[in-house]
Amino acid sequence: MANPVANLQRTAAEFKQMDAKDKRRFMVDSVLNNALYILMAVFCVYTAIQRPNFLSMGSLGNLLVQVAAYLPMALGIAGCIVLTGTDLSAGRAVGLTAAVTGAFLQRIDYANKMLTFLPEVTPFWMFVTLLSVVAIGAVIGLINGFFVAKFSLHPFIVTLSTQLITYGIILWFFDLNGNNGAPIGGLDQMYKDFLGTTMFKMGNTPIPLYVLYAVILTALMWFIWNKTTFGKNMFAVGSNAEAAKVSGVNVFWTTVLVHTLAGAMYGYSGFVEGFRSGSIAAGTGTNYECDAIAACVIGGVSFVGGTGKISGIVLGVCILRIIFIALTMLGVSSSSLYIIKGAIILCAVALDMRKYLVKK
Numbered sequence: 001m002a003n004p005v006a007n008l009q010r011t012a013a014e015f016k017q018m019d020a021k022d023k024r025r026f027m028v029d030s031v032l033n034n035a036l037y038i039l040m041a042v043f044c045v046y047t048a049i050q051r052p053n054f055l056s057m058g059s060l061g062n063l064l065v066q067v068a069a070y071l072p073m074a075l076g077i078a079g080c081i082v083l084t085g086t087d088l089s090a091g092r093a094v095g096l097t098a099a100v101t102g103a104f105l106q107r108i109d110y111a112n113k114m115l116t117f118l119p120e121v122t123p124f125w126m127f128v129t130l131l132s133v134v135a136i137g138a139v140i141g142l143i144n145g146f147f148v149a150k151f152s153l154h155p156f157i158v159t160l161s162t163q164l165i166t167y168g169i170i171l172w173f174f175d176l177n178g179n180n181g182a183p184i185g186g187l188d189q190m191y192k193d194f195l196g197t198t199m200f201k202m203g204n205t206p207i208p209l210y211v212l213y214a215v216i217l218t219a220l221m222w223f224i225w226n227k228t229t230f231g232k233n234m235f236a237v238g239s240n241a242e243a244a245k246v247s248g249v250n251v252f253w254t255t256v257l258v259h260t261l262a263g264a265m266y267g268y269s270g271f272v273e274g275f276r277s278g279s280i281a282a283g284t285g286t287n288y289e290c291d292a293i294a295a296c297v298i299g300g301v302s303f304v305g306g307t308g309k310i311s312g313i314v315l316g317v318c319i320l321r322i323i324f325i326a327l328t329m330l331g332v333s334s335s336s337l338y339i340i341k342g343a344i345i346l347c348a349v350a351l352d353m354r355k356y357l358v359k360k
Contacts, residue, residue: 033355036298036347040319047326054329061202066321068214069272071314074292074299075221076141076265078313079258081296082238084305085148085155087259088289090266092166093140095285097133097270099173101191102184102280104129110186114179121188134267140166141263145256174282185279195275210272217268222310224261234258239306290341295320297348304352320344 018026031038048054073090080087106113108120119125140162147158174181195213198206225231233254236244245251269288274280299316301308323344327337 033351036344036351037319040323044322044326047330051326051329054326056203058203058205059325061205061207063318063321063325064202064207064211065205066325067314067317068208068211069269069276070288070291070295070321071214071317072217072265072272073269073288074295074313074317075218075310076262076269077289077292078296078299078301078308079234079262080155081293081301081303082234082305082308083155083255083258084238084303086159086289086293086303087141087144087155087262088159089140089144089163089166090159090262090292091285091288091290092163092170093137093263093266093285094270094273094288095283096140096166096170096173097137097267098274098277098280098284099170099184099270099282100136101129101133101271101274102187103173104132105188105191105274106184106186107188112179112182112186114177114184116177121190123190126191126194130268130271133271134264137263137265137267137270138260139263140266141259141261142256144263145259148259149252149255170282181282183279183281187275187278192275195272210275213272217265218310218314221265225310230254230257235306290345291320294341294345294348297345297352302352302355303349 044054053059073094077087077090103114104118105121105126106115106118144155144158144162147153148155171181174184195210196208199209199212200207225234233244233249236247236249237251237254241251244254270285273284277284295316296308296313297303297316298319299309299312299314301313301316323340324337327340332340
């Protein structure tokens, strides 16, 4: 693993040997390459001055809770980006699995119980539900990966198609048994306790159990990316699929498994989102993939392929949630958030491509 201190010392030594023109170019490149981080830091300082409670323990606790909710989805979609692709179906996959979770885990005595034939919620049934929604997400990812790998279709087209198909299934699901599109509520207390039991408090903000589960999933994904042959193959395919194939990497199965793993993470995210929303609607999960993609790019997962770190993804999710929390505190309207979110994605991708062109 690279030593940051050694890298900094080596950069400083190289800087001293440059002439004045190269030093100016180096400084300009450094500022441009980190422009997004610099602007975000300035924005956070401004917010802290305008709203002193921005840096309170309660606000930090809120940040931790939000990061834990959105991180698993970003960890999943990051693998697709490492393969120079993307996944537009991620948000709808979260919506579908959240809906299935809600329908499976409604109270047995709930007046508007959607699937009346299902049993009372028990620890075993809740475990079955979790496995089921993870499997549903994995199947969506498997389909994406198969069409991308088998027919060399662009992931944008494939995942746009599965996004529309999944949304159609969601609308169909919400009409079952005369539900007529009504939100799914009345979630069982056991399900709420499994995800929402307070571990401790930061200020006045309770930290629920699903924060711990997010930490475990992050550690698992770090292990997969850095310590397994699958992880090495993923980066090899993302860097150069043809070279990886010549080296003996099974490009087809690597691509399929990356998308399948991503789908499984969406399934888990849907399981958590069902709890967080409390009342699951057909629109649950809409545009969630935008946040995940933005967080990954901010965290250094390059669309050029073959580049990315789990620590960077965590940092990207943290930065994005900090921005949204700050904007909310400053009273920015929800409609303006979409404009800002789009601008962040555009700037992050542009800066990422600039780094690639400079290296090239």
